[in-house]
Amino acid sequence: MIGVLHKIFTEDDRVILRSQIPFIDCLGAMFGDNCEIVLHSFENLHSSVIHIINGHITDRKIGAPVTNIALEKLSEFKKTNEKWDVYFSNASKDNKAFKSSSTLITNKDNIPIGMICMNYSLDVSLHSLMKNFFEPVNRKNESFSQDVNNLITSHLEPIRNNVYTNSEISSKNKVQEIIKQLNDIDLFELPITNKIVSHELGISSATIYKHLRSLKKNKEKEPGVVKPI
Numbered sequence: 001m002i003g004v005l006h007k008i009f010t011e012d013d014r015v016i017l018r019s020q021i022p023f024i025d026c027l028g029a030m031f032g033d034n035c036e037i038v039l040h041s042f043e044n045l046h047s048s049v050i051h052i053i054n055g056h057i058t059d060r061k062i063g064a065p066v067t068n069i070a071l072e073k074l075s076e077f078k079k080t081n082e083k084w085d086v087y088f089s090n091a092s093k094d095n096k097a098f099k100s101s102s103t104l105i106t107n108k109d110n111i112p113i114g115m116i117c118m119n120y121s122l123d124v125s126l127h128s129l130m131k132n133f134f135e136p137v138n139r140k141n142e143s144f145s146q147d148v149n150n151l152i153t154s155h156l157e158p159i160r161n162n163v164y165t166n167s168e169i170s171s172k173n174k175v176q177e178i179i180k181q182l183n184d185i186d187l188f189e190l191p192i193t194n195k196i197v198s199h200e201l202g203i204s205s206a207t208i209y210k211h212l213r214s215l216k217k218n219k220e221k222e223p224g225v226v227k228p229i
Helices: 011-018 021-031 068-080 126-134 148-164 171-184 192-201 205-221
Strands: 035-041 049-053 084-090 097-106 112-121
Touching: 011 035, 011 112, 021 035, 021 049, 021 112, 068 084, 068 097, 068 112, 148 171, 148 192, 171 192, 171 205, 192 205
Parallel strands: none
Antiparallel strands: 035 049, 035 112, 084 097, 097 112
């Protein structure tokens, strides 16, 4: 394996590392203010931190150097090929306790190019911990289905019930509205959707395709929508 200290980074390597940033931002929102999440690039170990969430936890900023744990993980990877680890650690400066994880990021040649590290501070009150996980931020209803048929019907049934009980939607437009709402959540991207919806609504597949074509034409007429060439 090429030593990471001597590796010449390519633009593809940098793209791989930058692609991790949305995931890191999401983790930061998920775990809250008590969890530091760091993205390291091994292009320059003296200034390896290229993205960081909640850096106040360890008093680090972008441009901070690599840590001893990262170097140890690199050495371990050469021997075992293991890419991740979970452990307890403490910051030597003030002896704060953390539950931490380190995950190596490799390129297409399986050469380490960076690392994602998470440090969850254990020096927090129970109230702060509960607040991070239970304070409402954004509520959504997610369907955890065992198969795609259940996924489709679990979306179809509430939409159908709402449309059928909505007196403001005329009887002749109810099927079209159901198909529109299903299309709005991209359910027709699943090939089996047409068959299931046609069976559940008692209509033909041709009728569904007709409504989908109509919806597409109306969408293309909207201002700012560029028609595909």
